[in-house]
Amino acid sequence: MSRRRVYSEATLAIMERFFQAMDACKAEKLISITDYCSDNGIEKPHFYMQRKDRNRGFFEVGWMLGLVERCHVSAYWLMTGKGQMFG
Numbered sequence: 001m002s003r004r005r006v007y008s009e010a011t012l013a014i015m016e017r018f019f020q021a022m023d024a025c026k027a028e029k030l031i032s033i034t035d036y037c038s039d040n041g042i043e044k045p046h047f048y049m050q051r052k053d054r055n056r057g058f059f060e061v062g063w064m065l066g067l068v069e070r071c072h073v074s075a076y077w078l079m080t081g082k083g084q085m086f087g
Contacts, residue, residue, distance in 0.1 A: 005057035015059050017078050018067070019051055021085055025071045040066040 007015070025031045037044045046058040067073040074087040 003057050004053075004055045007055060007059075011059075012054055013081060014064075014079060015050075015054055017081060017085075018059075018064055021067050021071070021073045021078065024085060025067065025073070030071045031066075036066055 022031070022033070022036070026033065033047065034044065036042070037047050040063060042063055043058075046056075047063075050056045050058045064073075064075070064078050067078070068075045072086055074083055074085060077083045077085050077087065
């Protein structure tokens with residue numbers, strides 16, 4: 001089990017946008033959580049634990065790559081919250 005972490009406000013905001021983008025991509029049927037986790041080396045239980053408790057300590061920046069590369073989520077938006085989600 002991962003220890004709890006105290007993430008910075010900036011990291012928590014990035015994480016929030018990551019999960020928001022995941023929901024949007026899932027709703028548009030661009031991804032499934034199972035396939036996304038498998039394709040991006042994310043242990044599915046870690047994904048769900050991190051989603052439920054943002055301070056779990058599993059989140060890695062690399063989790064976002066699949067959204068940027070395959071779903072065309074804006075990396076700028078993920079990092080800053082500025083601009084549009086897709087771009």
